[in-house]
Structure formats: structure tokens, C-alpha cells
Amino acid sequence: xxxxxxxxxxxxxxxxxxxxxxxxxxxxxxxxxxxxxxxxxxxxxxxxxxxxxxxxxxxxxxxxxxxxxxxxxxxxxxxxxxxxxxxxxxxxxxxxxxxxxxxxxxxxxxxxxxxxxxxxxxxxxxxxxxxxxxxxxxxxxxxxxxxxxxxxxxxxxxxxxxxxxxxxxxxxxxxxxxxxxxxxxxxxxxxxxxxxxxxxxxxxxxxxxxxxxxxxxxxxxxxxxxxxxxxxxxxxxxxxxxxxxxxxxxxxxxxxxxxxxxxxxxxxxxxxxxxxxxxxxxxxxxxxxxxxxxxxxxxxxxxxxxxxxxxxxxxxxxxxxxxxxxxxxx
Ligand code: SF4
Numbered sequence: 352x353x354x355x356x357x358x359x360x361x362x363x364x365x366x367x368x369x370x371x372x373x374x375x376x377x378x379x380x381x382x383x384x385x386x387x388x389x390x391x392x393x394x395x396x397x398x399x400x401x402x403x404x405x406x407x408x409x410x411x412x413x414x415x416x417x418x419x420x421x422x423x424x425x426x427x428x429x430x431x432x433x434x435x436x437x438x439x440x441x442x443x444x445x446x447x448x449x450x451x452x453x454x455x456x457x458x459x460x461x462x463x464x465x466x467x468x469x470x471x472x473x474x475x476x477x478x479x480x481x482x483x484x485x486x487x488x489x490x491x492x493x494x495x496x497x498x499x500x501x502x503x504x505x506x507x508x509x510x511x512x513x514x515x516x517x518x519x520x521x522x523x524x525x526x527x528x529x530x531x532x533x534x535x536x537x538x539x540x541x542x543x544x545x546x547x548x549x550x551x552x553x554x555x556x557x558x559x560x561x562x563x564x565x566x567x568x569x570x571x572x573x574x575x576x577x578x579x580x581x582x583x584x585x586x587x588x589x590x591x592x593x594x595x596x597x598x599x600x601x602x603x604x605x606x607x608x609x610x611x612x613x614x615x616x617x618x619x620x621x622x623x624x625x626x627x628x629x630x631x632x633x634x635x636x637x638x639x640x641x642x643x644x645x646x647x648x649x650x651x652x653x654x655x656x657x658x659x660x661x662x663x664x665x666x667x668x669x670x671x672x673x674x675x676x677x678x679x680x681x
Pocket of ligand 1 (some may be wrong): 591593613618619
């Protein structure tokens with residue numbers, strides 16, 4: 352890793368396969384930018400995925416699809432460590448050790464745990480309860496001092512910080528580093544339904560790697576201002592998801608034009624969407640071209656993940672030597 356950086360970032364992403372616009376704006380774009388100032392450790396968390404994924408058949412292809420998206424978006428594997436969680440077995444060892452300093456009540460009180468129980472009461476497994484402990488192990492194993500988190504993940508990071516303090520206090524050591532939260536301004540990206548957050552499971556997403564034609568077809572399905580029924584009805588861009596997207600992908604002149612012409616019914620929703628689809632496709636064209644080229648050599652993607660895992664294991668083992676000594680394991 353390079354040394355002219357101001358800290359080390361860790362972040363984990365579930366192997367959910369091809370990524371969508373919400374993933375890109377909410378996480379991937381930030382991952383790419385962080386590389387300029389930080390040593391970055393990006394982990395594809397396949398073990399975490401096991402807490403909720405029952406059919407593991409797609410775990411492997413989904414891991415590669417995610418890796419392709421990350422690389423095409425600008426993750427630089429020569430400097431950034433990108434790897435698969437289960438390729439570093441030390442994480443499960445640290446998870447076990449940290450679980451001994453973790454009160455059960457703290458885990459079951461976490462809002463995310465309660466939410467998961469509500470969503471799927473039939474599948475409350477031990478791994479699901481211990482999920483934040485594994486997440487803590489992920490972060491501290493690589494001695495990351497910065498973790499980019501959105502508001503919904505903040506309680507998990509606070510939990511990680513408390514766990515580090517408990518461990519260091521219990522074993523009278525300072526081996527583990529308390530990670531700091533880097534609050535990331537995550538725009539809430541709505542799906543094409545204009546109501547729910549963009550999500551693959553809700554099928555309201557726009558895939559980054561889709562063709563321009565597929566992208567345009569998805570954009571044309573986007574829900575607009577519900578009060579604009581006829582072409583002659585004036586619209587309200589402030590309530591329209593298409594306009595929110597224009598603000599992210601269109602030029603200032605185009606944004607101003609849509610804002611003005613929508614209100615006066617000077618532009619119809621079809622033309623407005625066509626303009627957005629064109630701008631989105633233009634924006635994603637270099638990404639898509641890189642992705643096609645990367646996908647031609649999947650052995651190279653495998654080699655990148657293998658090399659990432661090798662470098663991650665080196666960092667992990669250094670930490671574990673100190674942890675085992677601090678705990679007093681024989
Ligand atoms: S013209 Fe554009 S901004 Fe206005 S309601 Fe239609 S899609 Fe939305």
C-alpha cells in the first residue's frame with residue numbers, strides 16, 4: 352500500500368451482483384473518491400451475505416459481477432485492497448474472540464437487528480444476531496481508522512467502537528483501534544417507482560451495466576409528478592424523481608430549462624425523460640466500455656481478488672499476532 356495517505360478506510364459490500372444507480376451514487380462513487388486520500392480496504396462480504404441468503408448458488412457469480420462494477424467504476428487494485436471476506440480466515444477467529452466481550456443484550460437492542468427480525472421472524476439465526484460482531488472484526492482486523500457510513504449504519508459503527516474499548520479494557524491493551532465514522536452524504540436515490548429507495552429486490556432499479564436501450568426503457572417507466580396527467584398540465588419538478596435525477600446527471604443549463612419548461616408545460620414528460628436517459632447513458636458510457644473490456648478476462652479479475660486477499664491476510668495476521676498475545680492464548 353502507498354504511504355502518502357492520511358488514514359486507512361475499510362468498507363464492506365454485499366455480493367449482490369450487478370450494481371444499480373443507487374449503489375453507485377450511494378457508495379461506489381464515494382469508494383472511488385476516497386482512494387485519493389486514504390489507503391482503502393474494500394471487502395466483498397460473502398460471509399455476511401450468508402445471514403440472509405439461503406440460495407448460495409449465485410454467491411460466486413454475484414461476487415464477480417460486483418467486482419467488475421467496482422473495477423469499471425475506478426477502484427484501483429494496485430493501491431486499494433479489494434478482496435473477498437471469506438478468503439481471510441482470520442476474520443472468523445477475531446469474530447469469536449470479540450464475541451466474548453459482547454453482551455447479548457447490546458446485539459438484540461440494535462435497531463437493525465429488530466428490523467431484520469420483523470422482516471423475517473422465521474430466520475433469526477445466531478449469525479444474524481452476531482452480525483455486528485463480525486462487522487467489527489472486519490474493520491479492526493485491518494486497523495482501519497475511518498469507516499464511511501450512512502446514517503442507518505451509524506449504530507453499528509458505534510457498537511464497533513464500544514467493542515474495541517471493551518476488548519482493550521478487558522485485556523489491558525491498545526492493540527485494537529477505535530474506528531472513526533466518516534459521515535457520508537448519501538443521496539437517497541429513489542427507484543423508478545418514485546416512492547421506494549432504489550433496490551434490486553423491489554425491481555425498481557436501473558442497472559449500471561445495462562445497455563443504453565435497456566436504460567432508456569427503464570427511464571421511460573419512471574413515475575413523474577402524479578398531478579401532471581395531460582401534456583398541457585403544468586408540472587412540479589420539485590416532486591418529480593426524474594428532475595432529481597436531472598440534477599445529478601444533466602448540465603446546469605438543462606436543469607434550469609427542465610425546471611422552467613416543466614412548470615409552464617413547455618416540455619412533456621416523454622421528452623424530459625429522453626433527455627435524462629441520454630445524459631445518463633453518456634455519463635455511464637466510459638464505465639460500460641471498461642466493464643466490457645474487464646469482463647473479457649475474468650482470470651484477471653480472479654487474480655485481482657486473489658492478490659487483494661493475499662495482502663489483506665498479511666495485514667490480518669499482523670493484527671492477530673498482537674490480539675492472540677494480548678488475550679494470552681497459549
Ligand atoms: S417534465 Fe420532467 S420534471 Fe416535469 S414532471 Fe415531467 S418528467 Fe418530471
